[in-house]
Amino acid sequence: MRIRIIDAFTDRPFGGNPAGVCVLDGDSFPDDTWMQRVAAELNLSETAFAHARGGQDWALRWFTPLTEVNLCGHATLATTHALAEDGLAAATVRFDTRSGILAATVAADGSITLDFPRSPVIPIEALPGTAEALGVPVVASYDTGALADLLVEVADEHTVRTMAPDLAAVARLATRGVIVTAQAADPASGYDFVSRFFGPAVGVPEDPVTGSAHTALAPLWSARLGRDELVGLQASARSGLVRTGLRGDRVDLTGRAVTVLDGNLAAYA
Known part of the structure; x- marks a missing residue:
C-alpha cells in the first residue's frame, strides 16, 4: 500500500504539520485496529485514510497514535494535496467524515482551502x-x-x-x-x-x-x-x-502542503 508523509500548512519541507496519508485502492476502509496500528507506527499527530466514493466524493478518517478523532484540518489538507498530486482532485473535493461533509478547494497556485464547521467560542x-x-x-x-x-x-x-x-x-x-x-x-x-x-x-x-x-x-x-x-x-x-x-456558520482554512516521503507500506491488513 502506498503511504505518504505530507507537511501541511507550509510551503517548505520539514515545516508545518506532518500527516500520514493513505489513499486506499478499494471502496471501503480496512480494519479499524489495523489503521490504528499504522497511525501508532508513524507516530505523527494524525494519519488519514481515504477511499473513493465516486466522482469527487471521498470517505475520510483520521487517527492519532492513540485514537480516532472527529475532525482534523492538517491531515485533510494533506489528503487533498495527495489527491491533487495523483490527478484525482478537480477544483473541489468532498470528504464524508465524522464531522459531516467537508469540502476542499485546490486553487491554481496550489493553495488549498478547507470548508469546515465553525466552532462556538x-x-x-x-x-x-x-x-x-x-x-x-x-x-x-x-x-x-x-x-x-x-x-x-x-x-x-x-x-x-x-x-x-x-x-x-x-x-x-x-x-x-x-x-x-x-x-x-x-x-x-x-x-x-x-x-x-x-x-x-x-x-x-x-x-x-x-x-x-x-x-x-x-x-x-x-x-x-x-x-x-x-x-x-x-x-x-x-x-x-x-x-x-x-x-456564517463555516470557516475557511487556507494553506499549502509539501510531500516529503512517498513509499510503500509492507504490512497490510
Whole structure:
C-alpha cells in the first residue's frame, strides 16, 4: 500500500504539520485496529485514510497514535494535496467524515482551502488546575462545543511562545486538548494572532499546526479585531500559517502542503 508523509500548512519541507496519508485502492476502509496500528507506527499527530466514493466524493478518517478523532484540518489538507498530486482532485473535493461533509478547494497556485464547521467560542470559568498545568496565568477560557478543546487566552505572544506546560497535568484536564492563544505582538508581522496546541490525552503532546483549532480561533479573533479574514501563526518549533475566513456558520482554512516521503507500506491488513 502506498503511504505518504505530507507537511501541511507550509510551503517548505520539514515545516508545518506532518500527516500520514493513505489513499486506499478499494471502496471501503480496512480494519479499524489495523489503521490504528499504522497511525501508532508513524507516530505523527494524525494519519488519514481515504477511499473513493465516486466522482469527487471521498470517505475520510483520521487517527492519532492513540485514537480516532472527529475532525482534523492538517491531515485533510494533506489528503487533498495527495489527491491533487495523483490527478484525482478537480477544483473541489468532498470528504464524508465524522464531522459531516467537508469540502476542499485546490486553487491554481496550489493553495488549498478547507470548508469546515465553525466552532462556538463560549466564555467559561477556567477549569481547575489549568493555569498550573500550563505554567502561565490565564486571561480567559472558552468552551469550543463539539470540537471538545479548551481555548485559553493568555497575556501576550511572548507568553505563548515561551510557555512550557506540564503535559502530564494537561492530560488530566477534562478536555481533548488545550488551545493557547494571544494577539500578535506586531501588527506588521504578517499574522494577526498566535497559538499553540497541546493534546497529550490523545497522544499528541504538542501539535505543530492544528487546522481544527482555527475553527474556534477564527471567530474569537475576528470578533476581537473586526475582520472576517485573518492569518494565524501556530508558534510551535516547526511553525505554520493558517489563513482563516468566516462565512456564517463555516470557516475557511487556507494553506499549502509539501510531500516529503512517498513509499510503500509492507504490512497490510
